[in-house]
Amino acid sequence: MxxxxxxxxxxxxxxxxxxxxxxxxxxxxxxxxxxxxxxxxxxxxxxxxxxxxGSEYFFNYELSWLKFNERVLAEALNPKNKLLERIKFIGIVCSNLDEFFQKRVGGLKRQQLAGVKTLSVDGMSASDQLKEIRHEVLKMIEIYRGCFFKDLVPAMAEKGIYIKEYSQLSNYQKRVSDRFFQKQIYPIVTPLAVDESHPFPFISNQSLSFALELENPRNKEKHFARIKIPANRPRLIQVHRRGNKVILVPIEDLIRTKIDQFFPGMKVLSAHMFRVTRNASVEREEEEADDLLETIEDELRERKFSEIVRMELEADMPKHIKKYLLKNLNINW
Incomplete structure (x- = not known):
């Protein structure tokens, strides 16, 4: 034998x-x-x-989607396209990335947390795909930001469309901005401070917020606060228009300039923007659903409160504020 x-x-x-x-x-x-x-x-x-x-026979599904988004970005980079069309393509790239993180990255993170060892047909685990996605997305962000700020913003200025900071405005334009702030922004913004009686606020999906560090001048105690930038107001506020010349001010710059008004008696030590994207990879049997509209409404509701899959921060945000956000948002990836 x-x-x-x-x-x-x-x-x-x-x-x-x-x-x-x-x-x-x-x-x-x-x-x-x-x-x-x-x-x-x-x-x-x-x-x-x-x-x-393996990869010699198959393209990765998620990475091939990013390649598609690169083709959209190529339209923004193409100087033969009209200026405003190039700006629209930048917007499409960004909204595509939001959806990609919500659906595709969200699903991969769930696999990773569940300890799924199954490989994709190209031979990549969920962790491998997430690493490669991060590498590709960072390159894409660098390219489209460079395109917007170095190419498109100067090109808009040549056409008479100026995007300026509050400090660059004339006295008259500042008065227009101040009036807009007092009538359209200040009444609808609710600043939320965190202390023993006020827990860390819920940060909704894709909302743009300020993370603030405050100091009480009397006892030198420091506090964290959050201001949500209102989504029902234009991101760029028109403060001047004459002929073909238009001057716009970003709403976040106007709020940052006036941020002391939300916290009378407190000293604002820092104010930096952040944004979160939440998981939306909710699997539902739509064909078997009794009420498709109700199913979609439930999915959108769950998208608002599901776990975070991406957080975007201002580059110069202090490290201790970053750590504070990560801790209170339960981000440990």
Whole structure:
């Protein structure tokens, strides 16, 4: 008898299981098992009609979507397109990334947290895909920000459309801005300070906010506060228009300039913007749903309160404020 043969005399011998293993060895995907071995994972002995596997045969689904978004970005970079169309393409790129993080990255993070070891058909685990996505997205952000601020903003100025900070405005334009702030912004903004009796506020999906550090001049105690930038007001406020010349001020710059007015008696030490994107990868059987509209409403409601998959911060935000946000938003990835 050969050393590796099976004997019916053995107590653990099961002829049916033995046949399954032999069949599995014959029909298993060899390329897949090579990749599993490289990653230190167990072999997949199940039969498979697919005999090819890995990145030399397949493109990753998530990364191929980012390649599609690069094609949209290419339209923004193309100087042959009209100026405002190029700006619209930048907006499309950003909204596409929001949806990508909500649906695709959200699903991958759930797989990662659940400890799913299954590889995609191109041989990547959920963790591998998340690392590669971060690398590609950071490159994309650098490109579209460079395009907007270095190319499109100067090009708009040549056409008479100026985006200015509050400090760059004339006295008359500042008065227009002040009046807009007092009538359109200040009445609808609710500043939220955090202390023993006021817990950390809920940060809704895709909302743009200020994270503030305050100091009480009397006892030198420091506090955290949050101001949500109202989404029902224009992001760019028109403060001047004459002929073909238009001057716009970002709403966040106007709020930052007037931020002391929200906290009378307190000293504002810092004010930096941040934004969160929440998971929206909620699986639902739409065909089996009794009420499709109700199903969609439930999904949108869950999207608002689901876990965070991305947080965007101003580059110069202090480290201790970053740590404070990460801790209170339960971000540990």
């Amino acid at each position: 050969k050393y590796n043969s099976y004997s019916p005399d053995k107590l653990d011998f099961d002829p049916i299981e033995n046949q399954k293993k032999k069949r599995g060895k014959k029909l298993a995907n060899i390329k897949k098992n090579e990749i599993l071995k490289e990653k230190g994972l167990h072999k997949d002995l199940s039969s498979s009609s697919l005999k090819i596997y």
